[in-house]
Amino acid sequence: MILSQFIFVPLLAAFLIVLFARKKENFAAAIALAACAWILIVSFIAFFKLSSHGGMILNNTSGWEIPYTICLILDNLSSFMLIVVNLVAFLSAFYAIQYINHFTGKWNFFALFMLMLTGMNGVILTGDFFNLYVFMEIALFSAYALVAFGTESEELEAAFKYATMGAITSTMILFGIGILYSYTSTLTMADVGLQLRSGGTPKMIFLVYGLFIAGFGLKTALVPFHAWLPDAHPSAPAPISAMLSGVLIKTLGVYALVRIFFNVFGAPTVVLQILMLLGTLSIIIGGFLSIVQWDFKRLLGFSSVSQIGYVVIGFALGTTLGILGGILHLFYHAIFKSLLFLDSGAVEYSTDTRDLRQLGGLSKELKVTSATNMVGTLSISGIPPFNGFFSKLIIIIACISAGQIVVGIVAALVSIVTLAYFLKVQKHAFYGKKGSAKVLEKVPFAMKTAMIILAALCLLSSVIMIPSIRKNYLNPIVDTVMGRTSYIDKVEPYLDKGSVK
Amino acid sequence: MILYIMCFFLFLVGVYGAITKRDLIKIILAIGIMGYSVNLFLVLLAYRTGALVPILKKGLNIPASMMVDPIPQALVLTSIVIELGITALMAALAIRIYQKYGTFDITKIRRLQG
Numbered sequence: 116m117i118l119s120q121f122i123f124v125p126l127l128a129a130f131l132i133v134l135f136a137r138k139k140e141n142f143a144a145a146i147a148l149a150a151c152a153w154i155l156i157v158s159f160i161a162f163f164k165l166s167s168h169g170g171m172i173l174n175n176t177s178g179w180e181i182p183y184t185i186c187l188i189l190d191n192l193s194s195f196m197l198i199v200v201n202l203v204a205f206l207s208a209f210y211a212i213q214y215i216n217h218f219t220g221k222w223n224f225f226a227l228f229m230l231m232l233t234g235m236n237g238v239i240l241t242g243d244f245f246n247l248y249v250f251m252e253i254a255l256f257s258a259y260a261l262v263a264f265g266t267e268s269e270e271l272e273a274a275f276k277y278a279t280m281g282a283i284t285s286t287m288i289l290f291g292i293g294i295l296y297s298y299t300s301t302l303t304m305a306d307v308g309l310q311l312r313s314g315g316t317p318k319m320i321f322l323v324y325g326l327f328i329a330g331f332g333l334k335t336a337l338v339p340f341h342a343w344l345p346d347a348h349p350s351a352p353a354p355i356s357a358m359l360s361g362v363l364i365k366t367l368g369v370y371a372l373v374r375i376f377f378n379v380f381g382a383p384t385v386v387l388q389i390l391m392l393l394g395t396l397s398i399i400i401g402g403f404l405s406i407v408q409w410d411f412k413r414l415l416g417f418s419s420v421s422q423i424g425y426v427v428i429g430f431a432l433g434t435t436l437g438i439l440g441g442i443l444h445l446f447y448h449a450i451f452k453s454l455l456f457l458d459s460g461a462v463e464y465s466t467d468t469r470d471l472r473q474l475g476g477l478s479k480e481l482k483v484t485s486a487t488n489m490v491g492t493l494s495i496s497g498i499p500p501f502n503g504f505f506s507k508l509i510i511i512i513a514c515i516s517a518g519q520i521v522v523g524i525v526a527a528l529v530s531i532v533t534l535a536y537f538l539k540v541q542k543h544a545f546y547g548k549k550g551s552a553k554v555l556e557k558v559p560f561a562m563k564t565a566m567i568i569l570a571a572l573c574l575l576s577s578v579i580m581i582p583s584i585r586k587n588y589l590n591p592i593v594d595t596v597m598g599r600t601s602y603i604d605k606v607e608p609y610l611d612k613g614s615v616k
Numbered sequence: 617m618i619l620y621i622m623c624f625f626l627f628l629v630g631v632y633g634a635i636t637k638r639d640l641i642k643i644i645l646a647i648g649i650m651g652y653s654v655n656l657f658l659v660l661l662a663y664r665t666g667a668l669v670p671i672l673k674k675g676l677n678i679p680a681s682m683m684v685d686p687i688p689q690a691l692v693l694t695s696i697v698i699e700l701g702i703t704a705l706m707a708a709l710a711i712r713i714y715q716k717y718g719t720f721d722i723t724k725i726r727r728l729q730g
Binding site: 245248249252256259260263266267268269271272273274275278279282283286289290293296297300302346 | 627630631634640643647650651654657658661685687688691694695698701702705706709710712713716717725726727728
């Protein structure tokens with residue numbers, strides 16, 4: 116089991132595309148798709164083989180032992196995240212093969228796509244603070260460039276806004292890492308956790324908390340830091356919007372927050388309370404701002420702010436049920452939000468507009484898009500057989516059983532608001548009166564296939580709620596987050612305690 | 617200690633510039649200043665008065681307490697490269713924005729709502 120292939124396969128693909136596929140654009144798509152398929156298969160193998168390795172695989176990236184080298188760590192949480200990321204990446208890449216015909220420079224697109232995937236897989240696997248920063252920057256770099264990919268004025272403006280905010284907060288994260296290093300003299304996450312646990316709580320740790328909440332909170336698009344998301348996500352090409360909203364904000368944001376605050380810092384109460392507050396604000400503000408939007412993709416962008424709030428409050432509750440809800444909603448939101456973004460891309464591809472006021476009555480002409488969008492709508496609003504119902508129900512029950520009645524009521528009410536603004540999409544885009552926009556082009560095969568697979572997953576992924584499957588596959592993940600020191604304890608035997616060689 | 621305080625002050629100068637300036641180029645420079653201050657902070661962590669280079673060599677027995685810490689210096693090298701990339705990308709974006717809008721003033725670049 117070589118963990119580094121999650122990083123080098125997409126990185127190699129990116130460079131191969133740039134070196135050899137500049138003239139042959141179909142070749143570029145083939146390389147990208149092959150790399151995505153390869154790591155998707157490997158991430159499934161890793162997920163099912165993990166239990167036979169005692170729940171953790173640790174690879175040092177050089178001949179030294181940690182903490183003197185960078186390590187890659189695969190545990191239950193990271194292998195689960197790898198599946199989510201690579202699944203969405205594979206389907207987005209498949210969809211992009213034909214979607215990207217509307218743009219020039221196909222090979223550029225796929226090279227940047229692969230770099231972004233490299234960054235995300237790296238963030239998930241790394242066990243080292245500075246390495247986390249480097250991979251985060253790789254993913255963000257390519258995200259900035261991909262947001263500006265269309266090079267229209269709005270897209271450039273959104274990309275500059277995103278790049279400014281991203282660069283400021285990344286600097287804050289680096290500052291926080293510097294402070295941690297000055298206190299603990301190590302960069303390995305588990306070693307930092309170990310030293311903080313034995314050394315008590317120094318005062319400077321609160322500055323680090325603040326810098327990390329601002330830094331990773333912006334990448335998560337929690338409410339005071341959300342301003343870039345409704346601009347940046349709609350401006351990107353649709354498969355990239357699906358990647359950004361579906362997985363990027365979860366890997367760089369939620370996953371990094373959970374890994375650092377739960378596994379390294381041991382879930383300090385003050386941080387959980389702050390995250391709870393920010394999550395609740397995100398749910399309310401994101402939800403109500405979506406209602407007034409008329410741009411299809413901008414509406415989905417605000418909806419992402421609202422839904423990511425559910426994920427964050429799930430984790431911030433800190434109870435077993437809350438964390439289960441958070442993990443499930445993270446997975447389910449990745450599926451249905453990428454589906455909805457791909458649908459909006461299909462509508463834009465065939466009618467050349469995404470203004471809901473000009474659309475209407477598309478259900479007869481775009482049958483697949485309309486049907487899959489209906490599935491996505493039902494999932495995100497939490498209608499029973501679809502997956503969104505289970506995760507939202509678990510989060511609401513967890514809120515009430517943890518005594519956070521107000522948050523539970525807010526979560527339940529905004530769920531109705533979610534249904535309201537998605538019914539608006541249904542009414543103005545797919546049903547209702549025929550709008551001024553004409554269907555100019557049919558949706559091609561690859562785009563349809565990707566949407567149908569995601570729609571099927573919306574229903575099929577509810578299967579993991581069956582108790583026996585949940586017990587075997589979900590509970591270990593919850594335990595990884597919940598057992599606040601289990602991460603440190605599992606890595607500790609690998610640490611080289613000797614003096615400097 | 618005074619060095620650390622001045623380094624933090626430089627960081628705040630960068631934050632102030634990035635938040636209040638209206639010119640795209642000045643925003644890029646302000647982000648650069650933030651980056652420099654963090655790099656300076658990392659180098660300051662490694663510095664030790666009177667310490668020597670951290671090289672192990674036969675016949676040269678420097679005790680570990682008399683060596684500067686090499687890790688932050690490696691980090692600074694990496695972070696300088698990353699900042700170079702960010703600055704280049706943002707400058708490229710600023711040039712394209714200037715071609716589209718004919719201005720560097722962010723109050724006039726508002727085609728997106730909110």
